[in-house]
Amino acid sequence: MGRLAGKVAVVFGGARGIGLATVKEFVAEGATVFSSDIRETAETVEGAAHSLVDATDEDQVDEFVRGVLAETGGRIDVLFNNVGIHLGKPLSDTTLAEFDNIFALNVRAAFLGTRAVLPHMIANKAGSIITTSSNGGVMGRPADPVYNATKHALVGLTKSIAVAHAHQGIRANTVNPGAIDTDMLRGTLMSPEDFEAKQHQLTASTPAGRVGEAWEVAKAVVFLASDESRFVNGVALPIDGGKAAGAMPGNRYSLDFELGVR
Template sequence: MPTPASPADPRVAIVTGAASGVGLATVRGLLAESAHVVAVDVDPSAAELFAADPGVLTVIGDVADPATAERAVTAALDAFGRVDVLVNNAARFLLKPLAETTVTEWDAVLRTNVRGVFLFSRAVLPTMTAQGGGSIVNVTSISGLVGLANQAVYGASKGAIVTLTKALAVEVAASGVRVNAVAPGTVDTPFVREPLAALPDPEATLRTIAATHPLGRIARPSEIADAVLYLASPAASFITGTVLPVDGGYTAQ
């Protein structure tokens, strides 16, 4: 049986895609709030990255594998007795015209981006319900809110997360579990820079992308993490089923 939280207890969070970018910034933000974190990543180097921090347990695995979600929840319960927060951040990107996209690529993107959110959300809900509450924050994208060329597959996966967020929020509201999402614009992470590296002038392309955001720049990972942490916190106790764009004004145009 999960341990009920008291106001003085550190929160316990599970963060997927924890080893870089927004996930890593979210882990650091949670640790700054004295939370305990189960950091989940497919990259084995995540274990070394967090090895020196006693507040972090690392689970290495594919978020699309049901066993990974089960191991993460078990790790949190065995070590800390409950799960207060789930951040579904792990994702796979694809920048490619739909007509050139293979079935294998489609399956890979949807498997990580949508199936992963489904599996981890399903895994934490019995615990959160038994505790009388919890917060799930999904990281979607502006690509799930507006149409962007060469992102039909990625956008479809992120749009699915938007709908999942809203439907699940209504479904579990009576149990005290809140479900929200953050929709970042372009963020300066390896997730963004790696696909651009194959282009003739990656920095010029990044400047062009930045100019499409009314604030004239792309986001820092910590700026997205701050929004995630807010929605996960008691300060957002009356917010559920919302999708918060953190996009420098992109979707306001």
């Protein structure tokens, strides 16, 4: 029997990357999955429904969650808030519009998703909320201060939900990935060619000596979603090959600066 057998899981940001890998793992572990994203899914996953939802839009999020609840008879056991965009810029180069935009996406999406689902988890006296933060949510990095601020905000939101709602059977935790090989890393933060050329610099800043794979994050999300983690609440879990544990010999931060990435 799967570790999530019988559970209903809602995913925001499930079309590709870490989100899609998690949708697959959730289904493989027996969950009924309702995935959503602003884009079409890169891969149809049998056993998972996919909806087009802008996770920053209050009405769309509420309507999507209402639709899931109508189909499941009022049950959502797992919420995965995974929507995020990156901004790799020093503070002095960051415009107010960029600041507002990334907070309005990274933090607002998790707020709206959680606010829509939480009352139903409370009514059912059970629920696991997992939110994708980052390495940058547990440590300072020079290259992307505003992105990191949004990811710290998600840790604060999560810990507060954990302490406020534990007595109602709710758990809230973050996963904090290091560099993971996804479209965000290859396409948004740098060109695909740069990614190939600069792999050695990315790996040099990670004690494990490599970037991670999306499924390696998904496995941790499954653990936090499952009853195996029933006494784990309010943690920010690095999945980063040891990167958040301490600085590597040499100047890792100058590497981060040069790359403008985590």
